[in-house]
Amino acid sequence: MNERPISGAPAHTRTRGGRRVSALLCGALLLAVTACGGGGPDSGDGKGKGKGAGESAAARSGQSEAVVTIAPKDGATSVDTSGVLKVGAAGGKLTEVVVKDAKGRKIDGKIAGDGASWTPSAHLAAATKYTVHAVAEDSAGRTAAEDTSFTTLTPENTFIGTFTPEDGSEVGVGMPFSIRFSRGITDPGAVEKAIRIRTEPPVEVEGHWFGNDRLDFRPEKYWKAGTKVTVDLGLDGVEGRPGVYGEQDKTVSFTIGRNQVSVVDAKKLTMKVMRDGKVVRTIPVTTGKPGMETWNGQMVISERLTVTRMNGETVGYGGEYDIKDVPHAMRLTTSGTFLHGNYWASGAFGEYNASHGCIGLRDVRGGWDKKAPAAWFFDNSLIGDVVVVKNSEDRTVDPDNGLNGWNMSWEKWKK
Secondary structure (H helix, E strand, O other): OOOOOOOOHHHOOOOHHHHHHHHHHHHEEEEHHHHOOOOOOOOOOOOOOOOOOOOHHHHHOOOOEEEEEEEOOOOEEOOOOOOOOOOEOOOOOOEEEEEOOOOOOOOOOEEEOOEEEEEEEEOOOOOOOEEEEEEEEOOOOOOOEEEEEEOOOOOEEEEEEEEEEOOOOOEEOOOOOOEEOOOOOOEEEEHHEEEEEEOOOOOEEEEEEEOOOEEEEEEOOOOOOOOOOEEEEOOOOOEEOOEEEEEEEEEEEEEHHHHHHHHEOOOOOOOEEEEEOOOOOOOOOOEEOOOOOOEEEEEEEEEEEEEEEEEHHHHHHOOEEEEEEEEEEEOOOOOOEEEEOOOOOOOOOOOOOOEOOOOEOOOOOOOOOOOHHHHHHHHHOOOOOEEEEEOOOOEEOOOOOOOOHHOHHHHHHOO
């Protein structure tokens, strides 16, 4: 009897009773089960996980797990100038943060030790567009970046500071940097932080507030001759009082000239002019008469006038005097104390006190005589030179009466 082949199966695999066919089918089924993960090394039973297991989808795709965040949001306007700009990183650490204004000037800042955040070191300018570029890196060294821009607010109310000395000037060793604000300041810390003093050679310089509208800076002792002083006024955008912002961004530089300090003895009626501690000339003077004595203390020349008018009405002395052509006048206090030429009291110099509180030196009307003591001293003086008065019957001048903060101890000054 002839056997008929089974349809679809190779003839050589068929044997009587089909036993070999069954064995092949079972083997095929076993391979199929194994391939589907039934207990193999990558079967997902928790034993021997394969490469890539447990990673995020971003990591498996080659993207960084670090995420950069920037506040304020991209395109924001009317942003406050302080306390708003912040950069952060999650899933990694910040490696670079660059903030620039429209002119390309960088804003200083610092990345935290853990790399999770960056904050600016100072306030931002008002009405200014800024761009932010930040980069973070994850644990595998893959980087992510974010770029945004925003614009700060335009203030409705502003303040400025009027300062002395002038930019580029040469001044005496007693000259502080003094700035008076057009509005009273209620956040002095923010304003003072925005003013940076740099000196060459380096010296510690501290600021002191007189009231809420004046801030003076000086070292502990008189400046060293030849010192170069640079002041950065970064007041633009500083909120000096609620809703009132500074509008100055300016650099001022001045140089300290030779060391000249003059000492007036109100009893001996002399003034010793000293350069670098050595007396170069002794000049007879007259000071305030009884009841109108000259202040004691260290006073700084703050103004030089070849000729000026002095009227008793302006300083509380009524109509006692009105001299329209006082020569070689140098201001020592805001209240009206001057060191000046005197042509009307010719017999007083070195003999008796005859003034209303000023220091008088012999001069001629019109100030034409260059050999007169007042003319010589005027020509050899700078704004910022120091005049020290001693042995007067009056008290020591107030530190804020003129540029006379030297009459305050260093400890009080720093407070």
